[in-house]
Amino acid sequence: MQLQLSVSNFKIKEILFYLTFILAITSNICTSTITGIQMVDSCFPCSTFPYYILIIYIYQAISNVTRIAFAFKRQNYYFALDSVSVRDYAAPSTEILNNGGFETGDLTSWIYCNQNNASSTGGIKSNTSFSYNSFTYYSQSGTYYYLGGSNISADYISQSFPTKIGHEYNISMWVMFPGSGNLTSANLFIGV
Numbered sequence: 001m002q003l004q005l006s007v008s009n010f011k012i013k014e015i016l017f018y019l020t021f022i023l024a025i026t027s028n029i030c031t032s033t034i035t036g037i038q039m040v041d042s043c044f045p046c047s048t049f050p051y052y053i054l055i056i057y058i059y060q061a062i063s064n065v066t067r068i069a070f071a072f073k074r075q076n077y078y079f080a081l082d083s084v085s086v087r088d089y090a091a092p093s094t095e096i097l098n099n100g101g102f103e104t105g106d107l108t109s110w111i112y113c114n115q116n117n118a119s120s121t122g123g124i125k126s127n128t129s130f131s132y133n134s135f136t137y138y139s140q141s142g143t144y145y146y147l148g149g150s151n152i153s154a155d156y157i158s159q160s161f162p163t164k165i166g167h168e169y170n171i172s173m174w175v176m177f178p179g180s181g182n183l184t185s186a187n188l189f190i191g192v
C-alpha cells in the first residue's frame with residue numbers, strides 16, 4: 001500500500017512537471033503557435049557536460065508539417081548545438097532538415113526568436129573561434145555550430161519540415177554544455 005502511494009505520488013509529480021513544461025513552452029511569443037508538443041529532452045537546471053552528447057528521439061508524425069524547436073537559457077556558459085538530423089525510417093538515406101549542421105555559416109532555414117529581448121544571446125560560430133571563461137567551443141561536425149542561450153529568458157531556434165502522418169522519424173542532435181547554475185534550462189521539443 002505504501003509502495004502504491006509512492007508510485008502514485010511520483011506519477012502526479014511527473015504530470016505536474018509536464019503540464020508546467022507545456023505551459024512554459026506555449027505561453028511565450030516564440031512558441032505560442034506550436035501545438036501537439038512532444039518533449040525530446042529537457043533539463044532545469046542543467047548539469048555540466050563539457051563535451052557533445054548525442055540525443056536520439058523516435059517521433060511518429062501527426063501532421064503533414066512538423067516543427068522542431070530548441071530553447072536555451074543560460075546563467076554563465078552557453079550551450080552548443082550541432083548536427084541536427086531528421087530522417088524518415090521509410091527513407092533513412094534522405095536528410096529532411098535543411099542546414100541541420102549550420103554549415104551555411106548562418107541561420108538559413110531556421111527561425112530565431114529572442115524572447116523578451118533577452119540579453120547576451122549566442123548565434124552561429126565557427127570552429128574554435130569562440131571562447132568563454134577559458135572554455136573554447138567547437139563544432140561537433142564540419143566548421144559551424146549554433147551557440148545557444150541568453151540571460152533571463154530562453155532564446156529559440158526552430159525549423160518546420162514536411163512529414164507524413166503515421167510515419168516514424170529518427171530525430172538526432174548533438175548538444176554540449178560546459179556551464180552550471182540553477183537558472184539554466186534547455187528544452188528540445190517537437191510540435192506541429
Ligand SMILES: [Ca+2]
Pocket residue numbers: 082083101102103139140141142143144145
Ligand atoms: Ca556543424
